[in-house]
Amino acid sequence: MLTKQEVEHVALLARLALSEEExxxxxxxxxxxxxxxxxxxxxxxxxxxxxxxxxxxxxxxxEDEVGEHLAPEEVLANAPEREGGFxxxxxxx
Amino acid sequence: xxxxLCLLPAHRLHAMLVKREIGAVELLQAVLRRIDEVxxxxxxxxxxxREEALQQAREADRMLSRGEVASxxxxxxxxxKDNLCTIGVRTTCASKILYNFVPPYDATVVRRLxxxxxxxxxxxxxxxxxxxxxxxxxxxxxxxNPWDLGRVPGGxxxxxxxxxxxxxxVMALGSDTGGSIRQPAAFCGVVGLKPTYGAVSRYGLVAxxxxxxxxxxxxxxxxxxxxxxxxxxxxxxxxxxxARFEVPDYASFLEEGLRGFRVGVPxxxxxxxxxxxxxxxxxxxxxxxxxxxxxxxxxxLPHTPYALPCYYLIAPAEASSNLARYDGVRYGYRTRDAEDxxxxxxxxxxEGFGPEVKRRIMLGTYALSAGYYDAYYLKALKVxxxxxxDFDRAFKDYDVLLAPTxxxxxxxxxxKTADPLQMYLSDICxxxxxxxxxxxxxxxxxxxxxLPVGVQFIGRPFAEGTLLRVAYCVERRVGTFxxxxxxxxxxxxxxxxxxxxxxxxxx
Numbered sequence: 377m378l379t380k381q382e383v384e385h386v387a388l389l390a391r392l393a394l395s396e397e398e399x400x401x402x403x404x405x406x407x408x409x410x411x412x413x414x415x416x417x418x419x420x421x422x423x424x425x426x427x428x429x430x431x432x433x434x435x436x437x438x439e440d441e442v443g444e445h446l447a448p449e450e451v452l453a454n455a456p457e458r459e460g461g462f463x464x465x466x467x468x469x
Numbered sequence: 470x471x472x473x474l475c476l477l478p479a480h481r482l483h484a485m486l487v488k489r490e491i492g493a494v495e496l497l498q499a500v501l502r503r504i505d506e507v508x509x510x511x512x513x514x515x516x517x518x519r520e521e522a523l524q525q526a527r528e529a530d531r532m533l534s535r536g537e538v539a540s541x542x543x544x545x546x547x548x549x550k551d552n553l554c555t556i557g558v559r560t561t562c563a564s565k566i567l568y569n570f571v572p573p574y575d576a577t578v579v580r581r582l583x584x585x586x587x588x589x590x591x592x593x594x595x596x597x598x599x600x601x602x603x604x605x606x607x608x609x610x611x612x613x614n615p616w617d618l619g620r621v622p623g624g625x626x627x628x629x630x631x632x633x634x635x636x637x638x639v640m641a642l643g644s645d646t647g648g649s650i651r652q653p654a655a656f657c658g659v660v661g662l663k664p665t666y667g668a669v670s671r672y673g674l675v676a677x678x679x680x681x682x683x684x685x686x687x688x689x690x691x692x693x694x695x696x697x698x699x700x701x702x703x704x705x706x707x708x709x710x711x712a713r714f715e716v717p718d719y720a721s722f723l724e725e726g727l728r729g730f731r732v733g734v735p736x737x738x739x740x741x742x743x744x745x746x747x748x749x750x751x752x753x754x755x756x757x758x759x760x761x762x763x764x765x766x767x768x769x770l771p772h773t774p775y776a777l778p779c780y781y782l783i784a785p786a787e788a789s790s791n792l793a794r795y796d797g798v799r800y801g802y803r804t805r806d807a808e809d810x811x812x813x814x815x816x817x818x819x820e821g822f823g824p825e826v827k828r829r830i831m832l833g834t835y836a837l838s839a840g841y842y843d844a845y846y847l848k849a850l851k852v853x854x855x856x857x858x859d860f861d862r863a864f865k866d867y868d869v870l871l872a873p874t875x876x877x878x879x880x881x882x883x884x885k886t887a888d889p890l891q892m893y894l895s896d897i898c899x900x901x902x903x904x905x906x907x908x909x910x911x912x913x914x915x916x917x918x919x920l921p922v923g924v925q926f927i928g929r930p931f932a933e934g935t936l937l938r939v940a941y942c943v944e945r946r947v948g949t950f951x952x953x954x955x956x957x958x959x960x961x962x963x964x965x966x967x968x969x970x971x972x973x974x975x976x
Contacts (some may be wrong), residue, residue, distance in 0.1 A: 383831070390789060390834040391796070392827055393815040402831050405889055409832060411889060413778040416848050419855065426850030428859060429680050429710070430906025436709040441703050450573040454800035463798050468810045 378407045474499040475636030476921045476951055479545045480695060482639060486533055493544030495528035496639075497522055500546045503636045504590075506958040512612050513622075513632035515551045515590035516559055522546065525588045532586060534966060541696045541724030543586035548638035550629050551592035552599055553684070554673035555579055562675050563607035566795045566802045566821030576673025577708065578642060578684050578701045579891075585700045597823045598792065599649055599677045601625050602616045602895040605886055613882070614656060615952035620879040629658040629687045636955040640697050641687045646677050647780055648899025650685045651911035655874035655923025658913050658950035660940065661687045662695045663899075665856045665930045667712035668772030669698075678787035679710070679901040688716055690949050691912060691941040695719035695852045709754075714931060722934035723941040727761040730939065733768035733867035738898055744877045746917025751873055753766030754914045754924050757946045758871075758939075768867065770859040775852050775902035781893060782836045782849035783904070789833030790827075795821060807842035827882050828889060857905040863928045869939055873898050874911040874923035887888055898925060906932050912940040913950045921950050 378393045386393045394402065444453055459462040474482065474496055485491045504517060529544035549555065552562045554572035556579075561567045575583070583588065594604035604612040604627030610625045614620040615635040622631040626643025630653035633641050643650040645663035654661025662685045667682045676682065686697035695718075703716045732755075739751060755765050797803035797817030804820055807813035822830070836845040863870055875898055885892040902909045907930055914924035924943065928936045 377697070378835075382835070386831055386835045386838060390820075391814045391818050391829050392830065393819040394827075398824075398827070399731075405828060406543075406832055406835065408795035408890060409781060410835075410845075413845065413849075415783055416775055416782075416852050418477060419852060421851035422846060424851040424854050426847055427853040428570060428850055430857065431712060432477065433710065438706070440903060445634070446573050451799075454570055456801070458798055459472050465798055465841060466807050466810050466813050 378410055380402060471638070471738065473934055476955060477639075477764060479639050479693045480541065482545060483541045483543070485935060490532065493526040494523065495589060496544060497526040497546050497590070499592060500636070500638065500933070505633050507615075507954060508637065509619055510613060511615055511631050511635045511637065511954070513635060513637050514548070514591045515561055515563065515609060515628070517596050518558055518589060521558070524587050529586050540585035540700060542582065542700055545587050546590045547582055547587045548590050548629055548632045548640070548641040549579065550595055550626050550643045552595060552644055552675040552915065553579055553642060554675070555589070555592065556591065558792055560592065560675070560944060562598050563595045563609055564822065564826070565608045566818070567800075568802060570610075570800050574673065574674070576958060577582045577670035577705045578929070579673065581701050593632055593641060595628055595827050596625035598788070599625040599644055599646055599824050601790070602648070602652060603880070603885065604628060604653070605882065606823060607974075608823050608896070611882060612904050614879045615954040616658060616879065618954075620881055621656065622797045622922070623656035623875070623879060625649040625653075625654045626661075626687060626700060628971045629652050630659055630661065633657070633659045633687050634952045634955060635650065636958070640689070640693055642684055642697075643687050644674055644682055644684050645903065646681045646784060647903050648896040650687060650874045651899050651909060651923065651925060653895060654687050654911045655913070655921065656879040657686055658921030658952060659689055660691055660910065660912050660935070661685065662694050662698060662910040663795050663902065663908060664698065664933060665712070666906070667710055668702050668714070668931065669932070670708040670711045672705055672707040674823070678784040678789040679791060680787060681784060683755060690722060691937055691944050692720060693710050693908070694936045695723065699960055717934055719934050719937050720843070722938040724939050726863055727763040727939065727942050729757060731765050731867045731891065732758055732762040732765045732939070733863055733870045734765060735770040735773065735863070735870055735872060736767050737770055738872035739774035741875055742876050742897070744917070746878060747873045747876060747922050750922040751871070751924055754943055754947075755871070761942055761946070765871070766867075768870070770863060770901070772852065772855045772859050776856055776904060777893060777897055779849045779852045780900040780904060781832070782811045782845050783853065785829040785833030786836045786846050787833070789837065791829055792826070793856060797821075818870060825889070853904050856901050859963050860905045860907060866936055868928075870927040872925050872927065874925040878917055878920035878922060882894040902927055905929065908936055910936040910940045912943055914943060914948070915947055
């Protein structure tokens with residue numbers, strides 16, 4: 377059964393900072409949903425291949441040619457913070 | 470009686486535009502007036518692009534007066550779900566995390582509509598990141614159903630369906646990951662089609678679950694659906710999952726009739742849990758199909774009970790991966806105060822995403838995490854194979870399958886927000902279609918207690934023409950449906966807030 381500690385771990389993996397109430401709520405709700413999802417175990421799928429994609433596609437190759445692209449100014453236009461031609465973020469190291 | 474331009478389908482407006490009986494600017498102004506009259510109650514739009522639309526309408530008039538008719542969509546006002554990127558026009562996904570995002574490019578479907586001469590009216594409300602079945606998960610405001618303002622329009626493309634039903638757009642695009650075109654179309658009494666996976670380019674559609682998402686039309690009638698689908702379908706080199714196929718003239722299928730046509734009704738979709746009013750409409754439609762010469766038989770899709778749990782592992786898993794990109798670095802919302810970069814990521818995402826989006830990210834991250842991947846995600850992918858196999862077998866015997874679009878009519882605002890599983894059950898009739906990657910259309914089949922009921926036809930891959938053909942036959946017999954608010958917006962204004970809606974039926 378899903379525990380609050382697991383919820384805290386998953387939240388860290390997902391880069392979500394949850395409040396105490398959110399942790400309680402998601403522990404309860406995810407537990408319900410996962411319990412419901414456990415129904416899938418009624419099915420024997422030992423010999424069933426997985427379907428990750430419905431189309432019979434493998435790799436799609438094309439020639440490596442320069443196509444249309446955005447100007448740097450357009451790419452940076454939505455940046456929350458920038459400096460010159462760069463996206464600016466808080467200090468990393 | 471003066472003809473209300475806001476109630477006519479695009480194919481009739483097109484004939485009037487070509488004959489110069491009306492102008493594109495005149496048509497747009499009628500739609501903008503309707504928006505002014507009803508939008509404060511319906512709230513279908515996040516953004517209305519009046520100025521850009523006027524310019525496009527003027528250009529359409531210039532083309533039409535020169536006799537240049539690029540397509541059946543020239544001068545037709547179309548609304549776009551706000552997860553379709555529009556160059557220079559805010560695209561929010563109804564999320565705080567994208568509240569200020571202005572895309573530097575158009576989605577392929579948007580570019581195709583521009584090339585076809587359509588007039589783009591605005592961006593419609595939706596559940597945040599298309600996660601929901603009622604449009605109540607919008608970070609900005611809920612949209613209301615034009616049939617009854619106390620009820621939801623469905624979701625997640627609720628704004629698009631409500632706009633078409635209220636006369637605030639002639640046609641619209643939505644996206645469908647688990648029913649998000651078909652269920653709101655059913656709730657609002659309009660037509661909605663989810664194309665075969667790969668039939669329409671997803672380039673510029675903000676991704677939710679990449680192996681399930683498809684863009685498709687929401688329209689007043691089936692002929693419009695055929696026209697809009699033709700305009701957007703076809704291979705696109707910018708989407709590697711887009712299929713190479715010849716796009717047919719979908720409208721050419723409409724008149725073929727149903728003689729010898731074989732319809733299967735999966736018993737799993739017609740039994741328990743389906744509202745009596747919805748079942749009544751389904752039974753009437755079955756009777757009509759038989760009258761028109763179709764053979765209707767009960768069939769089975771035995772893995773149907775597993776579609777919901779399968780979907781609610783796969784879709785959140787893909788979403789948790791797709792939504793990792795919202796980190797406050799390149800676009801969108803960023804938290805005000807952060808100590809370091811990880812703190813910035815965590816606060817930005819926690820403040821920027823709403824509760825349902827966080828719930829699905831959590832669920833998906835868990836299903837993909839070490840130790841649980843095989844038990845949940847891989848298991849769901851295997852069950853997906855079984856669900857797809859059910860459909861493959863059924864299509865050996867039947868041209869199409871028939872099912873309700875939703876187990877109920879439009880429900881009340883707030884009715885299902887407390888319990889996520891109850892809300893998820895609203896998509897029980899539509900989810901399996903996305904897992905199998907096949908096309909399906911919802912067409913109004915009748916009314917139950919004054920509210921529209923949609924019936925859903927499900928087809929083989931790339932058999933959209935067949936779906937349009939059978940939906941057209943149903944529409945011929947039951948007519949199209951006009952929401953009371955769209956019929957007399959002024960009277961609806963007087964009734965505002967009462968949430969009252971009467972019966973309205975048109976031909």
